[in-house]
Amino acid sequence: MKSGSRHTLRLALTGTAAALLSASAAGLGERAIIVSEFIDDHPAVASVHASTIAETPQGLVAAWFGGSEEGAPDVGIWMSRQEGFAWSPPEEVANGASPKERRRYPCWNPVLFARGAEDLLLFYRVGPSPSTWWSYVRLSRDGGKTWIREKRLPDSFLGPIKNKPIDLPNNVLLSGSSREDAGWRVHLEWTENPFGQWFTSGPLNSSFALPAIQPTLLAYDVERLQLLCRTKRGYIAESWSTNGAVDWSSLRRTVLPNPNSGIDAVRLAAGQTVLAYNHTAKGRGVLNLATSETGELWQAACELENKPGSEFSYPAIIQTMDGMIHVTYTWERKKIKHVVIDPPRLEAIPMPDGKWPR
Helix, strand or coil: CCHHHHHHHHCCCCCHHHHHHHHHCCCCCHHHEEEEEECCCCCCCCEEEEEEEEEECCEEEEEEEEECCCCCCCCEEEEEEECCCCECCCEEEECEEECCCCEEECEEEEEEEEECCCEEEEEEEECCCCCCCEEEEEEECCCCCCCCEEEECCCCCCCCCCCCCEECCCCCEEEEEEECCCCCEEEEEEECCCCCCCEECCCCCCCCCCCEEEEEEEECCCCCEEEEEEECCCEEEEEEECCCCCCCCCCEEEEEECCCCCCEEEECCCCCEEEEECCCCCCECEEEEEEECCCCCCEEEEEEEECCCCEEEEEEEEECCCCCEEEEEEECCCEEEEEEECHHHCCCEECHHHCCCC
16 A cells, blocks of 8 residues: 555544544644554563664564663564554564674664665664674665665674665765764764675764764755764754765754754755754753754754653654655653654744744
């Protein structure tokens, strides 16, 4: 069934999704949210985090890491597919088992990316901690049902560290990446073949002056690109390229707050940018969407969650072929939530000095 038909029918859903919608969409941009649901109402593991989402010809696919708690050896990569009107039961598709060492390492930060007409890439991390982890890439050609190839990335390369990469016009896959082994540093990695040779830039920041990680990438045209990322300084930081990703400016602050938590953004087909993030300098009790035409002036668009003391974090955001926006995110570390948003219904309210309207 085509995705447009799928979402037309989903507008008429009642029950769990509708109840979640009324409970969580009280605030700015409420009328833009047409579906709000948990991917799995009864997870098989105690803790889940760091979701990712992609659209394939077979339907939507989402992944995250889950286990007893973040960093525990039993944490693996879990995946669910939406090939009709419901999400499939999640399955663990990767773990950090090392037969040679007779031990299992935790998994971290999966990233799904649909490349071309058939290829679905899955990147994920394995290792004792973010300062010592390493990365793998997998390939599926049936929407994530089976994986036909897997490879560990070359030493010193990590690939897209949290958010989806972007395809440049010259068939280069550009990834926003970062390191946490000697302070927090952001850099770029690129390749024509994820299973072949990789290349890297130098760091875009000083880990002492502006510690930052987990970039999201945006292409405004073939020459002008933007990188936005998480920091320890209470605000989102940015870097720009004006020559097609060849050179990048040093990281600098934006007016948008950040509570040391992951973000993600997407450029819509109509040209608008939508950013998913926690609009606060402390805590993760709110989750928001902001929009921009140029990446420089941001407007408040939608409040997805607002419950002080709770955690709503690590959003992933895409636009599907039917024009809808899909966001997945961590819901109190217990479940992964999926929200569908109709772009024309989003608000556009100015935020002087980066203050969310109340």
